[in-house]
Amino acid sequence: MSELISEKIGLDNIRIVLVETSHTGNMGSTARAMKTMGLTNLYLVNPLVKPDSQAIALAAGASDIIGNATIVDTLDQALEGCRLVVGTSARSRTLQWPMLEPRECGVKMSQASVQAPVALVFGRERVGLTNDELQKCHYHVAIPANPDYSSLNLAMAVQILAYEIRVAWLDQQESDKPQPAVVEDDVYPLAEDLERFYQHLESVLLNIGFIRAAHPGQVMNKLRRLINRARPESQELNILRGILSAIENPDTRNRQK
Numbered sequence: 001m002s003e004l005i006s007e008k009i010g011l012d013n014i015r016i017v018l019v020e021t022s023h024t025g026n027m028g029s030t031a032r033a034m035k036t037m038g039l040t041n042l043y044l045v046n047p048l049v050k051p052d053s054q055a056i057a058l059a060a061g062a063s064d065i066i067g068n069a070t071i072v073d074t075l076d077q078a079l080e081g082c083r084l085v086v087g088t089s090a091r092s093r094t095l096q097w098p099m100l101e102p103r104e105c106g107v108k109m110s111q112a113s114v115q116a117p118v119a120l121v122f123g124r125e126r127v128g129l130t131n132d133e134l135q136k137c138h139y140h141v142a143i144p145a146n147p148d149y150s151s152l153n154l155a156m157a158v159q160i161l162a163y164e165i166r167v168a169w170l171d172q173q174e175s176d177k178p179q180p181a182v183v184e185d186d187v188y189p190l191a192e193d194l195e196r197f198y199q200h201l202e203s204v205l206l207n208i209g210f211i212r213a214a215h216p217g218q219v220m221n222k223l224r225r226l227i228n229r230a231r232p233e234s235q236e237l238n239i240l241r242g243i244l245s246a247i248e249n250p251d252t253r254n255r256q257k
C-alpha cells in the first residue's frame with residue numbers, strides 16, 4: 001500500500017471531536033497536537049467561543065487544521081457517517097461502559113479507520129462529557145493518570161491519544177503482519193442509524209408500557225450499554241428494527257403467520 005493511499009484511507013478518516021470548548025487556546029493546541037500526529041479532521045461541536053488569534057498562535061504551523069475545522073451544533077452531527085465512536089473521560093461514571101486502554105484505543109481507531117470514518121470525542125474543560133454524550137459512544141477511554149489528580153488539560157489529552165493512534169498506525173504500515181481483514185465498509189451501522197434505532201426502541205417500550213414516561217429509570221441507558229457491547233452489524237440492527245416494527249404493526253404480524 002503506498003504511503004499516499006494509506007494516509008488517505010487511514011488517518012484522514014479519524015475525527016477529533018471537541019464538545020463545547022470554551023478556551024480558544026485549547027483549540028489551537030489541539031490542532032498542533034493533531035497535526036504532529038498526522039491527523040487533520042477537527043470537529044467543533046457548539047464551541048462556546050470562536051477560534052481567534054490565540055487559537056492561531058497556539059496552533060503554530062497547524063492553523064490550517066483550525067481553518068478547515070467543521071463546526072456543528074450537535075454531537076450527533078459530528079458523528080454522522082461514523083461507524084466507531086470512542087468517548088474520553090478522566091473519571092468513571094455511575095454506569096460503567098466498555099473501556100479501552102489508550103493503546104487499545106489507538107489500535108482500534110487506526111484499524112477501523114481503514115474502512116470508515118471514526119470519531120474520538122473530548123469533553124468540556126470544566127465538566128467533561130455528559131452521560132448522554134458518553135452513551136452515544138461504543139467505548140470509553142481513560143488515560144491512567146495519577147488517581148489523585150487525573151484530569152489532564154484538554155489539548156494534552158488529545159496529544160496523548162493522538163500519539164497512540166500514530167503509534168498503532170505506524171505499526172500497521174510498517175510491520176510485516178497482515179493488515180486487518182478487509183470487510184465490507186457497511187458491516188457496522190452508522191452512528192445516526194444506531195441513534196434512530198434507540199429512538200425507535202424507546203418509543204416502542206413507551207407504547208407497550210414497559211417504560212413509563214414519568215419514571216423512565218435507567219432502562220434505556222442499560223439497553224444502550226448492552227447493544228453497544230454487542231456491537232451489532234447493520235443486518236442485525238435491521239432485524240431488531242424489523243421486530244420493533246412488527247410489535248408496532250399487528251397487521252404485518254398477522255400477514256407473516
Ligand SMILES: C[S@@+](CC[C@H](N)C(=O)[O-])C[C@H]1O[C@@H](n2cnc3c(N)ncnc32)[C@H](O)[C@@H]1O
Pocket residue numbers: 088089090091121122123124125126127128129141142143144145150151152153154155157
Ligand atoms: C479538563 S478535562 C474535563 C474534566 C472534567 N472535570 C471531568 O471530570 O470530566 C477535559 C477533557 O479532557 C479529556 N481528558 C482529561 N483527562 C483525561 C483522562 N485522564 N483520560 C481521558 N480523557 C481525559 C476528556 O475529554 C475531558 O472531557
